[in-house]
Amino acid sequence: MLVMTRFVVPEGDDGFAERAHAALAALAACKGYLRGRLGRAYDDPKHWSIVTEWESVGAYRRALGNFDVKMYATPLLAQALDEPSAFEVLAEAAPGGELKVTSSDRA
Structure with a gap:
């Protein structure tokens, strides 16, 4: 499972x-x-x-409940662009390797 979270950070937000x-x-x-x-x-x-x-969508969702994630990641993720961020991987290829295609787990 792939999670892509994008941000637009205002100038001057050095932290x-x-x-x-x-x-x-x-x-x-x-x-x-x-x-x-x-x-x-x-x-x-x-x-x-x-x-x-992540190994699975369940692993990612469980991680969001972790205390340290709530302390350090959740406030940052609240600044993210409001768009889909969790994606299932449907194809992958290593350098010089063959393309591996998988079917969707979506019902």
């Missing part, structure tokens, strides 16, 4: 990166977390994203 680091660390400590990254747009430095991967 955003530090808060994002704390949020990412809190998420990373949760069971089912696979990997995550904080990114900033090259073309417009006000635009940031946090991308995380």
Whole structure:
């Protein structure tokens, strides 16, 4: 499962990166977390994203109930753009590898 959360950070909010680091660390400590990254747009430095991967949607939802996630990630996630952020992975390919396609779990 892939979670892509995007932010538009006003100029002068010098603490955003530090808060994002704390949020990412809190998420990373949760069971089912696979990997995550904080990114900033090259073309417009006000635009940031946090991308995380999880074993399942259940693991991600359980992580949102974790105390440290509530303390460090939830306030940051409240600043995110109001758009879908959780995605099921339907295809993937490693460098030089074959494309692996999976079917949707959606009913």
